[in-house]
Amino acid sequence: MAIDRARTARGALAGAVAAGVWAAQQPLDQRVFGVKYDDTELLGKAVTRGRAWPLVGLAMHLANGAVFGAVYAGVVRRVPLPSWSRGPAAGLGEHVLTWPLVLVTDRVHPARDELPTLGTSARAFAQATWRHLLFGVILGELERRLNDEPDEELPSYEHVVSTNGHGNIEHAITGAA
Numbered sequence: 001m002a003i004d005r006a007r008t009a010r011g012a013l014a015g016a017v018a019a020g021v022w023a024a025q026q027p028l029d030q031r032v033f034g035v036k037y038d039d040t041e042l043l044g045k046a047v048t049r050g051r052a053w054p055l056v057g058l059a060m061h062l063a064n065g066a067v068f069g070a071v072y073a074g075v076v077r078r079v080p081l082p083s084w085s086r087g088p089a090a091g092l093g094e095h096v097l098t099w100p101l102v103l104v105t106d107r108v109h110p111a112r113d114e115l116p117t118l119g120t121s122a123r124a125f126a127q128a129t130w131r132h133l134l135f136g137v138i139l140g141e142l143e144r145r146l147n148d149e150p151d152e153e154l155p156s157y158e159h160v161v162s163t164n165g166h167g168n169i170e171h172a173i174t175g176a177a
Contacts, residue, residue: 015069087140
């Protein structure tokens, strides 16, 4: 199977943008969910404890989004779901599959004493669910638009509509096109 480099690059861009929106809205969802969980902090402080952690964490977060978006662009057309649901399904699927890793993070992260405990927090799980849903919606729609996928799930009804706007009764009764 050949890789379409342009499609992959556009998917990576969509993923990076979606990850950027995720990172930008985190202060708001922290207030809504009451959990000081910040993905850029989690990533950045895993690499450095110095003043650069916010920039390092953001760069890692955007890179993760780009990689996810690139992979998504390569496989999304083979997913048997309506186009509008593929991005959210991918984001939520990734969330459910990777959430158990926070139990490890709670125990071994170098900055675990500075981070909220996530593995046993229903609020943190809900917050992460929201973030992955948001990421998936943005990724899916942006990737679809960038890669110019027509929405093939919407059937055309032109053949059953007459010029008077009421359709053709013959087609309605027989189901003929």
